[in-house]
Amino acid sequence: MGVSTRGTTAVKAASAALSGLVAGYTALAVAELVAVAVRPEAGPVTAVGGAMIDRTPSSVKDWAIRQFGTNDKLVLQLGILAALAVFALAMGLLALRHRRVAAAGVLVFGVVGALAATGRPDSSSALDAVPSLIGALAGAVVLYVLSGLVRSSSAPQDGGGADEESTDRSGQGLGRRRFVLATAGVAAFSTGAGFAARRLNATTAADAEASRAAVRLPAPASPAPELPRGVQVKAPGTVPFTTPNRDFYRVDTALTVPRLDADRWRLRLHGKGVDAPVTLDFADLLRRDLIERDITMTCVSNEVGGPYVSSARWLGVPLRALLEEAGVRPPSRGGPADQLVARSVDGMTIGTPVETVMDGRDAMLAVGMNGEPLPFDHGFPVRMLVPGLYGYVSACKWIQDIELTTFDDYDAYWVKRDWAREAPIKTQSRIDTPKPFARPNAGTVVVAGVAWAQHKGIDRVEIRVDDGPWQDTRLATEGPLDTWRQWSWDWPATPGSHTLQVRATDRTGSTQTDKRTRTIPDGASGWHSVVVNVT
Numbered sequence: 390m391g392v393s394t395r396g397t398t399a400v401k402a403a404s405a406a407l408s409g410l411v412a413g414y415t416a417l418a419v420a421e422l423v424a425v426a427v428r429p430e431a432g433p434v435t436a437v438g439g440a441m442i443d444r445t446p447s448s449v450k451d452w453a454i455r456q457f458g459t460n461d462k463l464v465l466q467l468g469i470l471a472a473l474a475v476f477a478l479a480m481g482l483l484a485l486r487h488r489r490v491a492a493a494g495v496l497v498f499g500v501v502g503a504l505a506a507t508g509r510p511d512s513s514s515a516l517d518a519v520p521s522l523i524g525a526l527a528g529a530v531v532l533y534v535l536s537g538l539v540r541s542s543s544a545p546q547d548g549g550g551a552d553e554e555s556t557d558r559s560g561q562g563l564g565r566r567r568f569v570l571a572t573a574g575v576a577a578f579s580t581g582a583g584f585a586a587r588r589l590n591a592t593t594a595a596d597a598e599a600s601r602a603a604v605r606l607p608a609p610a611s612p613a614p615e616l617p618r619g620v621q622v623k624a625p626g627t628v629p630f631t632t633p634n635r636d637f638y639r640v641d642t643a644l645t646v647p648r649l650d651a652d653r654w655r656l657r658l659h660g661k662g663v664d665a666p667v668t669l670d671f672a673d674l675l676r677r678d679l680i681e682r683d684i685t686m687t688c689v690s691n692e693v694g695g696p697y698v699s700s701a702r703w704l705g706v707p708l709r710a711l712l713e714e715a716g717v718r719p720p721s722r723g724g725p726a727d728q729l730v731a732r733s734v735d736g737m738t739i740g741t742p743v744e745t746v747m748d749g750r751d752a753m754l755a756v757g758m759n760g761e762p763l764p765f766d767h768g769f770p771v772r773m774l775v776p777g778l779y780g781y782v783s784a785c786k787w788i789q790d791i792e793l794t795t796f797d798d799y800d801a802y803w804v805k806r807d808w809a810r811e812a813p814i815k816t817q818s819r820i821d822t823p824k825p826f827a828r829p830n831a832g833t834v835v836v837a838g839v840a841w842a843q844h845k846g847i848d849r850v851e852i853r854v855d856d857g858p859w860q861d862t863r864l865a866t867e868g869p870l871d872t873w874r875q876w877s878w879d880w881p882a883t884p885g886s887h888t889l890q891v892r893a894t895d896r897t898g899s900t901q902t903d904k905r906t907r908t909i910p911d912g913a914s915g916w917h918s919v920v921v922n923v924t
């Protein structure tokens with residue numbers, strides 16, 4: 390080979406890699422644009438990311454949530470894009486020798502995207518495969534054409550016969566110009582497609598935001614009792630009794646938060662023991678008698694001492710009355726369904742005992758949170774709430790369907806992933822101040838925190854220092870039955886390293902066990918402890 394060959398080979402390899410990247414870019418952009426017409430969630434990145442979330446073992450998911458916080462989904466998407474880029478690059482290089490094989494490789498990737506999209510729990514139609522398939526087809530054509538130009542812009546390699554030096558220089562220059570023009574053209578087209586997809590999705594989101602801004606929440610027929618002032622312990626480091634919406638914990642599997650238009654929202658109620666299927670719209674809900682209640686929610690994934698517990702004042706439609714009107718009876722009154730399955734627009738399924746929903750507690754279809762329509766993150770326009778149960782068995786956000794069925798007949802999303810069918814919230818307590826490894830001065834140190842036993846009530850909270858005797862704390866005034874309770878204790882702290890431990894007793898008389906269990910299958914147990922260094 391000639392002197393210039395090494396340089397030419399490098400240029401060729403770079404061009405091949407570039408054509409692979411541009412092909413991948415085209416595939417994605419076209420797929421996202423087609424997805425706008427089909428269903429935004431059927432776009433390849435969301436579909437593949439969602440499919441990965443569906444299949445991730447709970448332990449890894451918990452780890453990811455801890456490592457990346459709410460950024461875990463962004464990290465996942467960036468990871469998918471990086472993997473895609475590497476694959477596209479590889480296909481570009483492969484196309485230097487095997488154009489058809491490389492183009493077919495791009496198609497295979499489209500099939501992966503299509504399978505991911507149709508296999509998601511929110512997918513109800515084979516149409517969801519279309520964005521990935523059309524995108525991949527576009528990508529394959531682009532790769533085939535560009536790699537052809539790469540080859541003709543340099544030595545004819547196909548036969549392996551002629552040498553670089555023997556080609557016509559001006560022909561080579563022409564080929565290269567063609568390649569550059571074609572690549573730039575395709576990149577520009579794809580960027581246009583990508584922008585168009587974004588624009589169209591933004592319009593849908595804007596409609597949703599406008600519909601939320603237009604919501605006028607009616608006054609409740611049954612307002613929440615006024616909170617006694619004493620529910621709040623006033624010490625630095627404690628949490629507010631009512632969590633502001635922006636600070637309310639958030640846990641869901643949604644890669645992109647659904648932004649629904651309340652005017653187009655519908656809820657279907659059907660299944661075993663329902664007289665006739667009912668479809669309700671948002672205005673139907675607002676016309677009913679609404680209740681307003683303070684309720685503390687907790688996630689089953691909350692570790693001992695963890696942050697996934699928050700309290701809000703909710704406004705909603707009592708679920709029991711709605712079910713009774715539709716003819717539903719709980720099993721104790723002869724009803725045929727023992728499980729209520731709520732389904733969200735993003736395919737989450739959440740199963741709740743019918744008996745619990747109808748036992749007189751304030752189970753509701755919530756439309757308001759702390760005086761405003763539900764934030765999108767928390768389920769706008771409507772979510773379910775059942776006091777006393779962990780969120781994954783009670784609190785379906787972006788709800789669109791309620792089906793009465795049995796536990797024998799159907800396992801909901803998390804139950805399929807080894808979490809418990811039924812999961813009442815375990816009595817728990819948490820030290821909020823001092824923080825772990827704080828260095829308070831010796832003397833009186835205020836120890837304070839929260840305890841919760843929703844729908845039972847907290848009767849007692851005790852603290853002990855370094856395995857000493859348990860001592861009663863001062864309980865804050867009791868709020869409504871479904872809320873947490875704050876407590877505080879004046880600790881005569883002496884210099885040195887000390888371990889503080891807390892435990893609560895609920896109004897059924899049961900005291901938190903010291904036995905530490907993992908969050909899976911039905912919630913963590915054990916005492917929260919904090920080590921501090923008094924100086």
Ligand SMILES: Nc1nc2c(c(=O)[nH]1)N[C@H]1C(S)=C(S)[C@@H](COP(=O)(O)O)O[C@H]1N2
Pocket residue numbers: 637638639640641642643686687688689733734735737766767768779780781784785786787
């Ligand atoms: N559609 C949908 N609803 C959902 C979930 C979800 O992933 N998707 N997660 C559930 C879980 S595990 C909990 S703890 C609560 C959390 O509600 P929040 O995000 O409003 O705090 O929502 C529940 N409802």
Ligand SMILES: [Mo]
Pocket residue numbers: 640687688689690779780781
């Ligand atoms: Mo949860």
